Structures are given as structure tokens and as C-alpha cells.
Amino acid sequence: MRKPSSLHGFGRWLSSAAAGALLLLCAGPAAALQVGDKAPQFAARALDGSESLSLARFRGKVVYLDFWASWCGPCAKSLPVLEKLRQEFPAEQFQVLAINVDKDVELARKFIKPYSVGYPSASDPEGRLPEVFGIPTMPTSFLIDRNGVIQYVHPGFREGDAEELRSRIRSLVEAQ
Amino acid sequence: MRARRGYLAAGLAALALGMSTGCASTLAQKISPGLDAVTHWDWSPERVKPWERDILARREMAFDPDPLTSTRRSHVYFSKEAALSAGEAGGGGCGCN
Numbered sequence: 001m002r003k004p005s006s007l008h009g010f011g012r013w014l015s016s017a018a019a020g021a022l023l024l025l026c027a028g029p030a031a032a033l034q035v036g037d038k039a040p041q042f043a044a045r046a047l048d049g050s051e052s053l054s055l056a057r058f059r060g061k062v063v064y065l066d067f068w069a070s071w072c073g074p075c076a077k078s079l080p081v082l083e084k085l086r087q088e089f090p091a092e093q094f095q096v097l098a099i100n101v102d103k104d105v106e107l108a109r110k111f112i113k114p115y116s117v118g119y120p121s122a123s124d125p126e127g128r129l130p131e132v133f134g135i136p137t138m139p140t141s142f143l144i145d146r147n148g149v150i151q152y153v154h155p156g157f158r159e160g161d162a163e164e165l166r167s168r169i170r171s172l173v174e175a176q
Numbered sequence: 177m178r179a180r181r182g183y184l185a186a187g188l189a190a191l192a193l194g195m196s197t198g199c200a201s202t203l204a205q206k207i208s209p210g211l212d213a214v215t216h217w218d219w220s221p222e223r224v225k226p227w228e229r230d231i232l233a234r235r236e237m238a239f240d241p242d243p244l245t246s247t248r249r250s251h252v253y254f255s256k257e258a259a260l261s262a263g264e265a266g267g268g269g270c271g272c273n
Contacts, residue, residue: 067227069227069229069230069233071229071230071231071233071234072229072233101227102230103230104230127225127227127228130225130226130227131225135226135227136226137226138226138227138229140226
């Protein structure tokens with residue numbers, strides 16, 4: 001039987017180290033938040049620059065947290081739907097809070113202007129919040145209950161999603 | 177195969193030993209720019225995250241920014257040349273376009 005040489009041992013060590021390094025490099029981003037997770041608290045500057053928006057400000061309400069961008073096609077479809085949903089439920093019980101991830105804030109401002117949405121939009125050009133929430137696609141929305149727990153994650157937006165959203169919001173709003 | 181691995185390992189070990197003792201200072205000077213490039217290169221396989229697409233999501237950034245124009249050009253090409261262009265799949269070659 002041949003005795004393994006030290007060089008052979010070094011080669012094995014080298015290949016193990018390379019495999020380990022590759023695993024580390026390929027490690028994905030932080031896991032996406034799931035239903036049942038507590039929504040992380042945050043504060044971000046409003047898109048119009050007027051104030052700082054935080055999730056804590058809407059404590060006690062059902063919150064629909066929507067990540068959007070001006071370059072995202074389905075986001076454009078979702079804006080009027082979200083505005084309609086906002087108007088359908090009492091303001092003291094339901095709140096839509098949007099987070100814009102455009103790097104160029106001015107583009108986002110121009111984009112949202114014609115939609116005349118009545119809900120606040122925060123700006124996060126550095127993309128810190130989508131990283132924290134681990135959003136899988138654009139847009140992604142989180143329906144958060146009165147206790148700050150995520151009750152529904154809605155990746156993407158297609159026509160016909162409004163009905164399901166409405167029913168989920170209603171059940172949370174009506175729940176005591 | 178095993179011998180090749182052995183040579184590689186031996187070479188790396190000799191290089192490390194030489195550099196640590198200063199014996200291969202000339203060699204190190206010669207290859208240091210290359211080593212710098214290797215060590216300072218961002219080797220991480222960075223993926224564009226969904227919220228980072230931004231200008232990459234623009235139509236002009238697509239491989240085929242104008243599919244309609246591409247289709248028209250392709251149609252003109254195969255009509256004139258009686259052959260499919262490079263981007264097309266192989267066909268029957270009947271020449272009956």
C-alpha cells in the first residue's frame with residue numbers, strides 16, 4: 001500500500017479550502033421574511049422629502065407594505081389598485097405604506113405624480129429595506145396585522161390580485 | 177492526473193516558501209502586479225438583486241431591445257438570401273421562404 005505523500009495531503013487540503021471558499025462565495029442573501037415573522041421596525045425619509053416615515057407610526061393598524069420602483073411594470077399596475085383599497089377601508093384601521101427603491105429619487109417622484117396616490121411612500125435608494133425584508137421579486141408586498149406580524153406575502157402583481165388582497169385585508173381589519 | 181496535482185501543489189508550496197524566505201524576491205517582484213490583480217479582484221459571484229435592476233430593467237439594456245425591428249430585419253434577410261440568419265434555428269432548407 002502506498003503511503004500518502006505530504007504533497008498529496010497538501011493538494012487535498014487545497015481542494016477542500018477551495019470548495020469551502022466557493023461555498024462561502026455562493027452563499028445567498030438573508031432569508032426572506034415569511035408569514036408569522038415579526039415585521040422589522042424601520043424609519044425612512046418620505047419620497048417627497050417632507051418627513052420620516054416609520055412602521056411604528058402605524059402601530060395598531062393593519063398595514064399593507066408595498067415595495068415598488070418606477071422601472072417596474074407590475075408596480076405601475078398595482079398603484080391604482082392599492083389606492084382604491086386604501087379608500088375602501090377606514091383610515092384608522094388600515095394603512096398602505098409604500099417603499100420606493102429607485103436609485104434616482106426624482107424619477108420616482110415624476111412616476112408617481114400622475115397616480116395621485118393618497119398613501120405615503122418612503123424612499124430607500126440604497127436598498128437597505130428590501131435587503132432586510134428579503135424580497136424575492138419586484139414588486140413585493142407584506143400584509144402586516146395590528147400586532148406587527150406578517151400575515152401575507154404577495155410577490156409580484158397581476159391583474160385579478162385585487163380581489164384576493166381585498167379579502168385578506170378585510171379579514172385582518174375585521175379581526176379583533 | 178494525480179501527478180499533475182502533485183506538481184501543482186509542489187509549485188505552490190515552493191512559491192510560498194520562496195516568498196516567505198525572501199529567496200524569490202526577484203520572482204515576487206515580477207509577479208506581484210499579477211498577484212495584486214488576483215487578490216484585489218472581486219471574485220464574489222454578485223447577483224443583481226430584484227430591487228437593484230434599475231437601469232438594467234430599461235428596454236435599451238435588453239439583449240434584444242427592439243424585437244419588432246429584429247424580426248423585420250430577419251425576415252428581410254431570409255427573404256433575400258433564401259437562408260436563415262445566424263440567430264435562427266436550423267430549418268429544413270427547402271428555400272421556400
